[in-house]
Amino acid sequence: MGGAIEVRLRDDAVPVFPAACCVCLAERPGDRHIVKARRASYWEVLMPWLWFTGKRVRHEVAMCPACRRREIWRRRWQWLGFGVAIAATLVVWQQCFEPSRLPRAVRRLVQLGLFLAFALPVGFWFVFWPLAFDLTVGDGYVAFEFANAEYAARFRRANDGALLPRA
Numbered sequence: 001m002g003g004a005i006e007v008r009l010r011d012d013a014v015p016v017f018p019a020a021c022c023v024c025l026a027e028r029p030g031d032r033h034i035v036k037a038r039r040a041s042y043w044e045v046l047m048p049w050l051w052f053t054g055k056r057v058r059h060e061v062a063m064c065p066a067c068r069r070r071e072i073w074r075r076r077w078q079w080l081g082f083g084v085a086i087a088a089t090l091v092v093w094q095q096c097f098e099p100s101r102l103p104r105a106v107r108r109l110v111q112l113g114l115f116l117a118f119a120l121p122v123g124f125w126f127v128f129w130p131l132a133f134d135l136t137v138g139d140g141y142v143a144f145e146f147a148n149a150e151y152a153a154r155f156r157r158a159n160d161g162a163l164l165p166r167a
């Protein structure tokens with residue numbers, strides 16, 4: 001596998017999802033998986049109340065129950081992976097670097113380096129072993145990301161009228 005396939009639709013379009021399971025392509029999968037996303041903005045770091053203003057989307061994709069259980073676990077493990085990366089950064093920092101009298105700028109660099117060292121494997125995991133279905137909200141579009149290339153191709157055909165080119 002190598003990354004999710006992204007299909008961008010206009011954000012006012014109502015997407016049509018093929019009826020098959022978006023993980024294993026089984027017909028009549030019998031369960032639905034809901035993904036919510038919102039338009040995030042870098043300004044939120046400075047103005048957290050903007051969190052309430054971002055455009056929100058919510059979509060349901062068909063999945064069979066077994067595929068859905070795996071998907072939910074994968075999402076949990078990936079977020080847990082980032083939590084572990086942050087915790088590992090703090091522990092290594094406190095044990096190894098905190099007692100030393102490094103200049104302020106060097107301390108910042110060491111902290112950043114430690115975090116990247118622990119978070120990068122998790123980032124690669126996200127990219128190369130993607131979720132079966134995920135959403136990203138952008139300016140005027142919603143990106144639908146599928147791990148299954150065949151399902152992504154069917155989704156693209158089903159939503160021909162609302163497609164946007166990839167930026």
Ligand SMILES: [Zn+2]
Pocket residue numbers: 021022023024025026029063064066067
């Ligand atoms: Zn399935």
